[in-house]
Amino acid sequence: MAASQGFPRFLALFSGLYGAYGCLSPLLPNLMAARGLSPGEIGLVLGTATLVRLVAGPLAGRYADAHRAARAVLALAAAGAGLAALAHGPLAGFWPVLAAGLVYAVATAPLAPLADALALAASRGGAAFAYGRVRGAGSAAFIAASAATGWLVEAAGLGAALVAGGALFLATAALARAVPEAETAPAEASLEGWRALAANARFRRMVLVAALVIGAHAMHEAFAMILWRGAGIGAGAAGLLWAESVAAEVLVFLLFGPPILRRIGPAYALALAAGAGALRWAAMAQTVAIPWLMAAQALHGFSFALLHLACVGLIEESVPDGARATALALYGSVGLGLAGALVTLASGPLYGHFGAHAFWVMVVLSLCALPPALSLRAR
Numbered sequence: 016m017a018a019s020q021g022f023p024r025f026l027a028l029f030s031g032l033y034g035a036y037g038c039l040s041p042l043l044p045n046l047m048a049a050r051g052l053s054p055g056e057i058g059l060v061l062g063t064a065t066l067v068r069l070v071a072g073p074l075a076g077r078y079a080d081a082h083r084a085a086r087a088v089l090a091l092a093a094a095g096a097g098l099a100a101l102a103h104g105p106l107a108g109f110w111p112v113l114a115a116g117l118v119y120a121v122a123t124a125p126l127a128p129l130a131d132a133l134a135l136a137a138s139r140g141g142a143a144f145a146y147g148r149v150r151g152a153g154s155a156a157f158i159a160a161s162a163a164t165g166w167l168v169e170a171a172g173l174g175a176a177l178v179a180g181g182a183l184f185l186a187t188a189a190l191a192r193a194v195p196e197a198e199t200a201p202a203e204a205s206l207e208g209w210r211a212l213a214a215n216a217r218f219r220r221m222v223l224v225a226a227l228v229i230g231a232h233a234m235h236e237a238f239a240m241i242l243w244r245g246a247g248i249g250a251g252a253a254g255l256l257w258a259e260s261v262a263a264e265v266l267v268f269l270l271f272g273p274p275i276l277r278r279i280g281p282a283y284a285l286a287l288a289a290g291a292g293a294l295r296w297a298a299m300a301q302t303v304a305i306p307w308l309m310a311a312q313a314l315h316g317f318s319f320a321l322l323h324l325a326c327v328g329l330i331e332e333s334v335p336d337g338a339r340a341t342a343l344a345l346y347g348s349v350g351l352g353l354a355g356a357l358v359t360l361a362s363g364p365l366y367g368h369f370g371a372h373a374f375w376v377m378v379v380l381s382l383c384a385l386p387p388a389l390s391l392r393a394r
Contacts, residue, residue: 022144024194025134026152031187032093032130033153037160038180039100042173047116049173050107060113064120065356069348075125076344077209079132083196085340089129090191095122097184104177126187128343135331135339137195147324151268154320158261212342217333220387222350224285225326227384228292228318230354231377234362235299242371246303256305256312263316271316272324281332284325285388291317292381300374318381326350329391 047057075092079085099119106112131146138146160183167175212218243253276284291314298311326346334342358380365373 021137021195022149024190025137025144025149028130028187028190028194029134029149029153030156031183031190032126034156034160035096035100035180035183035187037157038164038176038183041161042164042168042176046103046173046176047112050103050112052109052112056109060109060116062356063113064116065352067117067120068124069353071121072124072128072344072348072352073341076128076132076340076342079125079129079340080337085129085132086191086194086196088125089133090188092122092125092129093184093188093191096126097181097188100177100181100184104174124348125340125344128347129340130191131327131343132340133194133196135327136336145273146327147268147273150323151265151320154261154265154268158258158265209341212334212338212345215333217329217391218342220391221285221326221329221333222346224289224384224388224391225322225346225350226354227380228285228289228322229351230358231292231296231380232319233355233358234366234374234377235296236355237359237362238366238373239299241366242299243303243308248303248305252305256308259309260312260315263313264320267316267320268324272321275321276324276328280393281325281328282388282391282393284321284328285391286385288317288319288322288325289381289384289388291321292384293378296374296377296381300372300378303371 044057044061047060048054052060075088079088096119099115099122102115102118103112106115131150134146134149138144160179164176164179167179240253240257243256244250248256275287279287295311295314295318298307302308327343330339330342330346358377361376362373365376369375
């Protein structure tokens, strides 16, 4: 496929996918509450969905590698996610919502890793665009969709989020069929593919770094708003602080991240991301002064977006084509999903006992990522 065709098609794919997430992700707990679920039941649904994703994502990635079917699996999963989102509309009560939520979890688990795998293969194969550009467009679409859905919900109720998100997932399924399928070597047998990844020391260390650095973000996601509002920061200012971090993410994906990665390489980029995370959480632990919080939120571009670009680059360098979708799914589910879930579980007792000073534990997690990150330097 020509470069002029490849880039717009991936741009549309990532915009549709992350736009769908932007419609639904912030509002899923509210939607469940509106369907009659108690806070405990909401937590059970979300926790069970996380466990399901940890299994479904790598299995779907391995199937896509083994059958060279990343595009088909992506399209099928996106269609399933759209139908599962729309199915939430008429449901009420714990068991129906749990069933729909688990189908949604299975369908959404492989979406981002498979989209990443296709974009990486296309950009390497002469499509003349950098992965960071389409991934940054996805983050921008997430922001735009979140804002637009807020207005829709105010005008038409929570059901509007389901319709908008479901429609965008279904559109993503159609867009997935339009992007090029990677021409890869035949994949190893399924069990051998898992063994090869388990034996890949660079991949294991990269997943460990991602787990430590991204896992440390979990306390921020769970308690930043509570901390800020408790300190007297208004809802509008708190929302702007949150939006600033996503805007920084977009800027690093689109502008700053790729040249930094080319300049210093993925190992030092991972170390920079870990250091930025440590600085960010140290500021959160010590102050709620708006200027310092603004500086801390700007570091999200490095602590998340630069880390993600470096991890994707290392996977491209060190994992064979026939195992790349599997590797991306494992990175997303274990390196990001499992680590975030475990730190979220620990964050409640830590924040309850230490308050803002619990962020010092996140500083330690980030600093622990420095040795394995630097061990990835090319010899």
